[in-house]
Amino acid sequence: GTDGNGCQNTATVDATVYNLPTVTASVDDDEVCDGESFTFTGGGAATYTWDLGVTDGVAFTAAVGTATYTVTGTDGNGCQNTATVDATVYNLPTVTASVDDSEVCIEHSFIFTGGGAATYTWDLGVVDGVPFTAVVGTATYTVTGTDGNGCQNTATVDATVYDLPAVVANASDIDICFDETVTFTGSGATTYTWDMGVTDAVPFDPPFAGTETYTVIGTDDNGCENTASIDVLVNDEIIITYTTVDELYGGDGEIDITVTGGVPGYTFDWDNDGTGDFDDTEDLIDLIAGTYVVEVKDAANCTTTASINVELSCTPLTVTVSDYFICENELLILDATSLSGADISWDAGAIDGIGFYPDTTGEITYTAISEDGSDCPLTVEIEVLEAPVVVPTIGGESYCEGDTIVLGAGGSADTYTWDLLDLTPPVGVTTYTLTGVIDETGCSNSTPIDVTVHGLPEVNASTDHDEICLGNSVVLSGSGAETYVWDPAVIIDGTAYTPEATGLYVYAVTGTDENGCVNTANVDVNVVEGLTLTYDVTHVFGGGDGEIDLTISGGVPSYSIDWDNDGTGDFDDDEDLTGLSNGLYTVRVLGTEGCVGDASIWVYNSVGVEENDEISISVYPNPATNNVMIECEGTFNYTLTAINGDIITSGNGNNKKNLELKDLSDGIYFITVDTYKEIKTIKIIKK
Numbered sequence: 001g002t003d004g005n006g007c008q009n010t011a012t013v014d015a016t017v018y019n020l021p022t023v024t025a026s027v028d029d030d031e032v033c034d035g036e037s038f039t040f041t042g043g044g045a046a047t048y049t050w051d052l053g054v055t056d057g058v059a060f061t062a063a064v065g066t067a068t069y070t071v072t073g074t075d076g077n078g079c080q081n082t083a084t085v086d087a088t089v090y091n092l093p094t095v096t097a098s099v100d101d102s103e104v105c106i107e108h109s110f111i112f113t114g115g116g117a118a119t120y121t122w123d124l125g126v127v128d129g130v131p132f133t134a135v136v137g138t139a140t141y142t143v144t145g146t147d148g149n150g151c152q153n154t155a156t157v158d159a160t161v162y163d164l165p166a167v168v169a170n171a172s173d174i175d176i177c178f179d180e181t182v183t184f185t186g187s188g189a190t191t192y193t194w195d196m197g198v199t200d201a202v203p204f205d206p207p208f209a210g211t212e213t214y215t216v217i218g219t220d221d222n223g224c225e226n227t228a229s230i231d232v233l234v235n236d237e238i239i240i241t242y243t244t245v246d247e248l249y250g251g252d253g254e255i256d257i258t259v260t261g262g263v264p265g266y267t268f269d270w271d272n273d274g275t276g277d278f279d280d281t282e283d284l285i286d287l288i289a290g291t292y293v294v295e296v297k298d299a300a301n302c303t304t305t306a307s308i309n310v311e312l313s314c315t316p317l318t319v320t321v322s323d324y325f326i327c328e329n330e331l332l333i334l335d336a337t338s339l340s341g342a343d344i345s346w347d348a349g350a351i352d353g354i355g356f357y358p359d360t361t362g363e364i365t366y367t368a369i370s371e372d373g374s375d376c377p378l379t380v381e382i383e384v385l386e387a388p389v390v391v392p393t394i395g396g397e398s399y400c401e402g403d404t405i406v407l408g409a410g411g412s413a414d415t416y417t418w419d420l421l422d423l424t425p426p427v428g429v430t431t432y433t434l435t436g437v438i439d440e441t442g443c444s445n446s447t448p449i450d451v452t453v454h455g456l457p458e459v460n461a462s463t464d465h466d467e468i469c470l471g472n473s474v475v476l477s478g479s480g481a482e483t484y485v486w487d488p489a490v491i492i493d494g495t496a497y498t499p500e501a502t503g504l505y506v507y508a509v510t511g512t513d514e515n516g517c518v519n520t521a522n523v524d525v526n527v528v529e530g531l532t533l534t535y536d537v538t539h540v541f542g543g544g545d546g547e548i549d550l551t552i553s554g555g556v557p558s559y560s561i562d563w564d565n566d567g568t569g570d571f572d573d574d575e576d577l578t579g580l581s582n583g584l585y586t587v588r589v590l591g592t593e594g595c596v597g598d599a600s601i602w603v604y605n606s607v608g609v610e611e612n613d614e615i616s617i618s619v620y621p622n623p624a625t626n627n628v629m630i631e632c633e634g635t636f637n638y639t640l641t642a643i644n645g646d647i648i649t650s651g652n653g654n655n656k657k658n659l660e661l662k663d664l665s666d667g668i669y670f671i672t673v674d675t676y677k678e679i680k681t682i683k684i685i686k687k
Contacts, residue, residue: 021045023073023082033151034092034539037061040085045073052211064089079597093117095145097155104164106225109133112157115147136163167218169228177302178237178262181205186228201566208238238262238296250512253287253310257294265299288375315339317368317378322355327443329387331355334366334380342372361386385441388413392434393451399453400517401427407434414439427455447544459511461523469530469555469595471643471668473498476523481511498548498667529554530643530668531589531597539582539604546580546603555591562588588645598645600672602679617673623685626662630673631655637674643667661686 002008024043033040037059043046048056049072056071066088073078096115104110109131109206114120120128121144128143138160146152165188172183181203186192192200194216206212215229239261243253259266259282271293278297289312295305315338335353336344344352347367349359358364361384363457368378388411395406397431405423409416420432430453435446459482464475473496478484484493486540487508499505504526512518512585532554538547552559552575562573564586571590580603588598618631630638630653639650648664651657659671664686672681 006133016662018075018077018079020077020079020081022047023071023074023081023083024249025069025071025085027069027087030085030087031090031149033066033090033149035061036089038087040069040087042069042071042073042083044073044083044161045081045556047074047341048072049074050407061543062087064091065534074284083545085190090149090151092153093147095120095143095153095155097141097143097157099157101139101161102158103162105222106164107133108157108161112141112143112159114143114155116155117147117153119146120144121146132667134159134161136161152430153260162220162224163225164226165218165220167226167228168194169214169216169230171214171230171232173232174231175235175300176206177235177300178209179205180234182232183666184214184230185215185518186216186218188228189220189226191219193217193219206232206234209234235263235298235300235302236261238266238298238302238304240294240296240304242306242308244310246307246311253289255284255287255292255294255308255310257306257308258283259296262296262298262302262304262578263300267297269295269297270470286457289367312373315370315372315375316371317344317375319368319378319379319380321382324381325383325385326358327387327441327589328358328361328384329443329445330357330382332382334368336368336378338370338372338375339373340370340375342370342375344368344370358382358384360384365487376435381612384411386438386441387445388436388438390434390436390445390447392432392447394449394451398515400452400515401453401455403453405451405453407432409434409436411436411445413437413445425451425453427453439466454513454517456517456519457511457513459484459519460523461509461521463507463523463525464609465593466524467528467556467593468499468524469591469593469643470502470527471498471530472594474525476509476525478508478509478511478521480521481513481519484511485510485512499525502527502529508577515643528556528595530683531559531591531595533587533589533597533599533681535599535601536601540580544581546578546582548580548585548601548603549576550575550577550587550599552597553588553608555595555597556593560590562590576596596644598641598670600639600676600679617675617678617680617682619671619673619682619684622682623687624661625687626660628659628661628671630657630659630671632673632675634675639672641670641672 010592015350022044026041028039031234039059040050040054042056050056051070054060054069066086070082070084072080072082075397077360088197092585097114098288100111111131112122112126114128122128123142126141138158140156140158142154142156144152144154167186168190168308170185176182183203184194184198185201194200194214196214198204198214211231211233213226213229213231217225217227219225240257240259242255242257268280268282269278270284271277287310287679289310291307291309293305295303297303317336317338320335326332333355334346334350337346346352349365350356364382364384390413391410393408399405416436418432418434430451431448432451433446433448446535459478459480462477468474476486476491477494488678504524506522506524508520510518510520534551536549540546561573561575562568562571563573563577582603584600584602586600609675620629635654637652638647642648666686669684669686670681671684
């Protein structure tokens with residue numbers, strides 16, 4: 001340095017420049033799942049300050065996504081540098097749990113499947129996607145799903161295993177005769193399916209003799225099935241064969257029968273000496289011509305009968321036949337003549353000389369027998385051609401007015417024609433006739449079918465009250481049909497229904513008659529607010545000068561009033577009371593539509609009593625569901641009454657009292673609180 005005199009001198013100073021610290025930023029896990037935390041750590045300096053709310057070495061929970069975190073490191077010289085590190089938070093997977101069938105029967109398996117992740121681990125021994133057999137009962141199965149990021153979430157699904165029904169097979173009899181029926185019934189389930197052509201509870205005629213095992217499958221309400229079996233023995237059929245010797249000169253006919261089948265040890269009952277004794281011989285001799293009936297009983301008490309004719313030697317008859325080839329629905333005339341002029345009778349429903357319709361088709365042999373015992377029987381062969389089976393059908397068992405019918409033709413004919421084509425018949429019974437023809441033979445047949453069209457029912461909707469108070473019930477009834485469905489659907493015909501709010505309601509009923517025809521009708525019901533009783537009390541001052549001024553609102557006027565100071569039940573009292581002594585006065589008010597209001601009112605003796613401030617009384621919540629709280633400073637009495645005035649419960653409390661309402665029906669109730677200084681009645685609604 002040089003001063004003003006030009007003199008110079010020197011001095012020195014030291015200065016240091018430090019390197020910046022080499023700062024590092026690290027995180028314990030740079031990929032975590034939602035809800036898990038990071039721990040960020042700086043290195044290469046003395047102290048560290050992070051952005052984004054991170055504190056060095058302290059666990060930090062971040063939002064879902066990837067972020068870059070910056071740390072500023074400061075060394076012992078106060079020099080600073082920065083470093084960064086990326087960290088990612090993944091969303092948890094939205095895991096789903098499903099089962100192929102949530103309800104199975106025992107020994108059937110479930111297949112549980114997880115969704116929304118990459119791999120799945122189930123509890124209770126389940127392997128994802130692999131059939132699993134559980135024990136009887138309902139269980140909740142939980143799956144833990146892990147996605148590609150290693151994040152996990154859970155889901156649950158319920159599954160139920162039902163036990164099999166204890167099915168029993170029953171039979172009305174297990175040892176029967178041939179051609180007898182047996183009724184099979186199942187028990188222990190809901191529905192039953194039998195093998196061998198059996199229908200549950202329907203008589204069944206086994207087709208073969210011997211012991212047969214019948215098996216029933218019973219299905220319960222859960223769709224689970226089980227089986228049971230029962231054996232039934234059908235005894236062999238008793239078969240009667242016979243030969244006869246005709247009567248030639250009188251009383252010389254014979255019958256020789258042979259019995260097979262059944263259970264040997266046969267007894268015989270011929271009708272020529274009365275029936276029911278079973279003490280006759282097997283064969284008969286010395287018979288006149290006629291018909292003899294024998295009943296055979298075997299050792300198993302099974303029976304069968306045979307009707308056997310003993311004939312006479314005879315003289316030939318002559319016969320005239322109307323046609324040897326006829327359709328089965330054409331008249332056939334067979335006219336036989338006896339040389340002696342005796343009357344002739346035919347079998348198979350024929351009457352000599354009178355037209356008749358054959359009973360069957362094909363080649364039929366008719367036999368004529370003369371009243372003259374010396375005449376021989378006569379046989380005639382007739383070829384009866386098949387008439388077509390004509391089966392008209394309609395598309396339903398019955399129709400309602402305005403419906404279009406559906407006609408169908410079936411049977412064995414080649415061509416069909418109808419005699420009426422109007423497919424919208426009027427109310428009543430209309431007969432349609434279907435004619436079918438077999439083209440090759442020309443044989444025809446006609447079958448009528450009646451179509452019944454029913455008129456629509458005249459449905460009426462009625463109510464026992466067209467105006468009610470809120471909380472009261474109304475009975476809605478339909479008439480003019482068989483069944484009724486109301487709108488809203490919660491209404492049951494002829495059953496009390498309680499509207500939930502005030503207003504004018506239009507209720508619609510759909511009536512269905514016994515023919516399935518429907519019609520509708522409406523009825524109006526006006527729901528008004530229930531009765532509300534308020535009052536002003538003038539307490540006794542000098543004696544006998546108390547008053548109650550009652551005010552009635554709501555309901556349906558006019559009102560009938562019944563004070564208890566002159567007895568109860570008369571409903572002929574004035575609305576207000578005067579000239580009262582101190583005490584408790586109870587009033588019930590009836591509206592014209594069954595609305596009821598009740599109040600209990602204290603009149604006090606005010607002489608010498610210092611006026612007190614009104615005590616706060618609270619009842620909450622209102623409306624209430626299961627409980628209601630009465631809150632009042634000090635001790636008090638309470639009474640809970642129904643809308644019709646019936647007392648449900650009463651008691652006392654101190655500061656607070658909890659009342660349970662869960663067992664009460666929904667509707668309107670009243671709580672009266674008496675603090676000895678004040679009485680207050682509060683309307684509550686139970687939902």
